[in-house]
Amino acid sequence: xxxxxxxxxxxxxxxxxxxxxxxxxxxxxxxxxxxxxxxxxxxxxxxxxxxxxxxxxxxxxxxxxxxxxxxxxxxxxxxxxxxxxxxxxxxxxxxxxxxxxxxxxxxxxxxxxxxxxxxxxxxxxxxxxxxxxxxxxxxxxxxxxxxxxxxxxxxxxxxxxxxxxxxxxxxxxxxxxxxxxxxxxxxxxxxxxxxxxxxxxxxxxxxxxxxxxxxxxxxxxxxxxxxxxxxxxxxxxxxxxxxxxxxxxxxxxxxxxxxxxxxxxxxxxxxxxxxxxxxxxxxxxxxxxxxxxxxxxxxxxxxxxxxxxxxxxxxxxxxxxxxxxxxxxxxxxxxxxxxxxxxxxxxxxxxxxxxxxxxxxxxxxxxxxxxxxxxxxxxxxxxxxxxxxxxxxxxxxxxxxxxxxxxxxxxxxxxxxxxxxxxxxxxxxxxxxxxxxxxxxxxxxxxxxxxxxxxxxxxxxxxxxxxxxxxxxxxxxxxxxxxxxxxxxxxxxxxxxxxxxxxxxxxxxxxxxxxxxxxxxxxxxxxxxxxxxxxxxxxxxxxxxxxxxxxxxxxxxxxxxxxxxxxxxxxxxxxxx
Numbered sequence: 001x002x003x004x005x006x007x008x009x010x011x012x013x014x015x016x017x018x019x020x021x022x023x024x025x026x027x028x029x030x031x032x033x034x035x036x037x038x039x040x041x042x043x044x045x046x047x048x049x050x051x052x053x054x055x056x057x058x059x060x061x062x063x064x065x066x067x068x069x070x071x072x073x074x075x076x077x078x079x080x081x082x083x084x085x086x087x088x089x090x091x092x093x094x095x096x097x098x099x100x101x102x103x104x105x106x107x108x109x110x111x112x113x114x115x116x117x118x119x120x121x122x123x124x125x126x127x128x129x130x131x132x133x134x135x136x137x138x139x140x141x142x143x144x145x146x147x148x149x150x151x152x153x154x155x156x157x158x159x160x161x162x163x164x165x166x167x168x169x170x171x172x173x174x175x176x177x178x179x180x181x182x183x184x185x186x187x188x189x190x191x192x193x194x195x196x197x198x199x200x201x202x203x204x205x206x207x208x209x210x211x212x213x214x215x216x217x218x219x220x221x222x223x224x225x226x227x228x229x230x231x232x233x234x235x236x237x238x239x240x241x242x243x244x245x246x247x248x249x250x251x252x253x254x255x256x257x258x259x260x261x262x263x264x265x266x267x268x269x270x271x272x273x274x275x276x277x278x279x280x281x282x283x284x285x286x287x288x289x290x291x292x293x294x295x296x297x298x299x300x301x302x303x304x305x306x307x308x309x310x311x312x313x314x315x316x317x318x319x320x321x322x323x324x325x326x327x328x329x330x331x332x333x334x335x336x337x338x339x340x341x342x343x344x345x346x347x348x349x350x351x352x353x354x355x356x357x358x359x360x361x362x363x364x365x366x367x368x369x370x371x372x373x374x375x376x377x378x379x380x381x382x383x384x385x386x387x388x389x390x391x392x393x394x395x396x397x398x399x400x401x402x403x404x405x406x407x408x409x410x411x412x413x414x415x416x417x418x419x420x421x422x423x424x425x426x427x428x429x430x431x432x433x434x435x436x437x438x439x440x441x442x443x444x445x446x447x448x449x450x451x452x453x454x455x456x457x458x459x460x461x462x463x464x465x466x467x468x469x470x471x472x473x474x475x476x477x478x479x480x481x482x483x484x485x486x487x488x489x490x491x492x493x494x495x496x497x498x499x500x501x502x503x504x505x506x507x508x509x510x511x512x513x514x515x516x517x518x519x520x521x522x523x524x525x526x527x528x529x530x531x532x533x534x535x536x537x538x539x540x541x542x543x544x545x546x547x548x549x550x551x552x553x554x555x556x557x558x559x560x561x562x563x564x565x566x567x568x569x570x571x572x573x574x575x576x577x
Contacts, residue, residue: 027085028095032102032425035078039428042071045135050416050428051372057140058149060132060156063163065170068118072109079106091568097554098423100561105429108265115249115258119171122239123182123512125505128164129190129231132157133199133358134369138377141207150203151212154219157200158227165234172242176252180243181485182512187232192359194225199358248479249514259479262515267433267522268558273480276518280472283521284495287466291459298455308463311392311497317456319388322356325396326385329354332397332451333381336405339449343406345545346553348413349375352404356385366399368408373416373427379409387501394460394497397452398443402464406449407442411435415555426555432516433559437523438551440468444528463497468524470495471510471517479514526559527551530566537570546573 025033040046040055042062047055061067082103088095121127139153140146171177193200204216249255249262264270271279291304299307311317319325333354340347350371371379381403384391401407412435415427443461452458470492477483477491485507492503510517530551535542550569557565 026095028082028088028099028102029423031078031081031085032098032423035102035106036423036425036428038074042067046428048135048139049370051140051374051377053374056149057146058152060153060160063118063160063167065118065167072113075106075109078102079110082106091564092554094421094423097426097557097561100558101425101429101556104268104431104558104561105425108261108268111261112265114254114261116171116174116176116253118167119174120168120176120178120252121512122164122168122186122235123178123508124185124189125182125509125512127186128161129186129193132160133193137199137202137358138369139203141203141209141212147207147209147212151215151219154200154216155223157219158223161227161231165231168234168239172239174253177239177242177244179247179511180240180245181247182508183235183240183243187236190228190232190235193228195359200224247485247511248482250479259514263518266431266516266519268431268560269433269522269526271522273476276472276522277476277481279525280469280474280476280521283469283525284466284473287462287469288495291462291466294455294458294462299459305494307459308494308497311394311459311463312390312499315389317392317394319391319393322385322388325383325388325391326354326356328393328396329381329383329400332400333404336401336446336451339451340405340410342449343445343544343548344410344552345549346414348410349417350378350409350413352379352381352409352413354381354383354400354404357382366403368403368412371409371413371416375413375417379404379413381409384502387499390501391499392460392497394456395464396460397457398446398461398464401446401451402439402443405442406445407439408435410442411438411552414552418553418555421553422555426557430556431558432519433523433526434557434562435523436520437525437527437559440465440520440524441527444524459497467492467496467498467506468520472521474507475510475515475517478511485511523559526562530563534566534570538573541573543573 044056044059044061046052048057082099085099088099090096136150136154139150141150198220200220201213201216204213207213244251249258252258259273260270263273263276288304291307295301295304295307302310319328333352348371352368352371366381366383369380369382371377381400383399403409412430418427443464446452447458447461452461474483474488474491478485478488488507488510489503492498492507493500496503498506531547534547547566547569550566551562554565
């Protein structure tokens with residue numbers, strides 16, 4: 001992520017609201033300005049992803065280890081400075097929100113250094129080959145300056161890829177690697193980017209400018225394709241032979257300290273691995289009871305395991321064509337949009353679209369890409385449509401609600417559209433515990449809004465909730481308890497109705513991305529706890545719309561900050577009522 005330098009900051013002050021209009025700003029505001037400016041400078045793709053007016057779209061991040069070291073030195077300085085500033089006490093103010101988010105961002109980044117991620121992040125679930133294509137798919141090419149910037153950014157791709165190779169070589173020399181099982185598919189994934197309709201060429205087609213398209217084609221053929229082949233060859237001939245057999249991140253140097261650091265980085269709270277495992281087992285039991293009731297009432301009383309196996313095989317429950325998969329989600333999205341006013345006082349301006357994954361990520365498990373800050377570019381929910389006859393209708397809606405309304409899109413777009421209410425640090429920085437916790441909460445909220453029409457839909461909801469509980473068991477199991485990959489696959493198969501192909505991909509994701517999978521259920525349970533607290537404390541005066549507006553009204557808070565915010569809201573409303 002990146003920072004804006006002072007020149008960049010001054011240029012974008014109006015558009016990004018990075019600077020306060022007052023001549024005198026607080027110490028917190030000044031530090032947040034400096035940090036965010038530096039973040040946008042380090043991560044120049046952020047301006048593209050958020051469509052920030054005035055952004056330059058001509059660079060890629062400096063992914064060298066030298067640049068990382070320099071950045072870490074700056075993080076240390078910012079954290080030391082922040083600790084000298086008295087923590088603001090006015091809950092919900094710009095300074096209070098900025099202070100809490102900045103502190104967590106810096107502290108978790110420092111703790112995460114033990115993992116040395118750039119030295120071993122090569123997998124079928126993470127890496128440049130997953131990120132850069134999506135970037136160029138939204139690269140602006142509507143003006144001549146934008147087209148020139150695109151050519152400059154494209155010309156940086158080969159160096160970026162070569163630097164990734166160098167980082168991975170260094171990692172191997174130092175004893176760091178990814179598990180072989182998560183690396184085996186990477187050469188094929190990478191080479192899939194070489195095609196006549198490559199996503200690296202999509203912006204050239206969009207531009208309608210033949211001269212520009214020709215220049216893009218030249219860079220692609222002469223620079224990017226050779227770099228892609230160099231990376232694929234390196235993985236095949238060098239990396240795979242040295243990739244580790246062990247799944248657990250603890251197999252890497254200092255890995256025993258890496259797992260808790262990653263959990264804290266994603267969740268913003270830090271339960272132990274044993275606590276995570278236990279919570280997962282408890283939630284599996286609770287959700288299984290819900291499944292049992294629904295199966296007994298509507299599906300003949302067969303065993304949960306038998307029903308879960310049948311849910312992806314029986315034509316009664318599956319799709320016929322890829323077009324059917326896509327249309328089912330599009331129709332569900334329309335229904336969800338119309339229900340949101342029942343539960344929210346504030347709704348986003350930006351729209352959201354449903355699209356199938358591009359070919360290079362066709363087997364993905366579904367993901368949301370944010371809308372623009374001004375609301376003009378819609379968010380996008382990418383879904384897998386391949387193998388429709390092995391893809392159950394059961395969880396299509398719960399996944400849709402997770403990613404769009406009332407989940408990621410609603411929360412994320414509202415955050416981006418908050419304007420001066422919060423410092424941009426609360427709009428651009430994101431933590432998984434709050435964000436994924438909210439999206440999982442949204443799946444249950446959709447049931448309260450009567451968005452699930454059939455018992456099969458409810459089984460899909462329970463299956464998805466069970467999968468997030470299973471993630472707690474599996475993630476902690478793989479990385480701290482010696483679980484095998486097959487053990488993880490079998491556990492997920494037994495406790496969810498997810499398609500086998502999706503489960504295979506999911507397990508690789510948990511292996512490659514330690515800790516992230518825990519954020520969903522842990523975050524959701526905290527939001528549910530706070531809602532229950534508010535309902536109990538306020539009784540008949542509890543206002544669901546006001547509660548939700550409070551939860552999503554300050555951008556991407558940490559979970560400890562959210563607890564403080566909701567507790568203050570309860571007291572305000574207790575006094576008022």
